[in-house]
Amino acid sequence: MTGNINPKQNQGSSPILTMDRAGHSESLLVNTALSSYNKTPMRRKLVSNLQFQMAFGLAMARGVIVGLLLPGLSAILALYLMSQHSDLLPEQKTILINGLNNLVVTFVWISLLLGLVNGVFGFLISQRFAGPLTRIETWSMQHLMKKNPGTLKIRDKDEFSGVAKALNRIVSKVNEEDPS
């Protein structure tokens, strides 16, 4: 799981980090913000890590659709079984079958709409994860490059505050043991 991080200087002042791991090579472009990590204010941006936020939003959308599937399918199945009942008059069966079709369409639309709404909601709340995640990644990279990035600062309200506190404790403990 370990990799080598080789800092290279780009044409400008932006350094490029190349990470080789288990035969696969990945390139991470880290902009000048990396060198001025400590000066970067913790501003909340709507989109700070698009791929991560999309995955987060999709997880929320998937969740709500999973939640609606079972009640929806049971309602559809119940109405279908009712419409097939032998004691019903033909007119009643027709009404139930038409109603069943309407119910299916309504359910599909409601599921899609709520999935979309929850996906957007998930995308919006994911910034509480995405910002700190990027910060911890940048901080870890700086540590690996042996550039002392100082204390990792994350808001207490953010999801990664526990991770940040643990990382700070570990790094300060290791540095005390071996100041070099």
Added chain:
Amino acid sequence: MSKSRLFLHPVLTNPRSRSILISFSVTVIGVCFVLWIKMMGILNEAGLSFDHFRTLTAVPLLKVLISPYVVLCLGLFSIFIAAATTAISVVGPVKRLEQWLMDWDMGYSVQPLKSRTGDTYDNLIRLINDLYEVKKKTHRK
């Protein structure tokens, strides 16, 4: 570490997971209510009611499906499954990472973190593992 692997752990102990559970509860209960009202409307239009099917010698499955207790249990079960699967994928890895770092901090023997399929924190996990390896080497010296 073992605690965070429990299926229900992320939903019950994390505030963010609880908010997911609450939002899903509101959504699913709302949709169940709409479906129930719509079904009642269809049955009324046909001059029928749920009681009509409960008293008839109906298919046993139908009797089960229209039982209010079953509907309630089904709704609660769906809410819980939906919230748990979502919380596991969005909050679970963070809690797992936190627990792993605490174990490392406490000096327990830890293995490099493994990235699970579908984890959205692959890059972070790789970096933390690299940091762990570097710090472990420093500690050995």
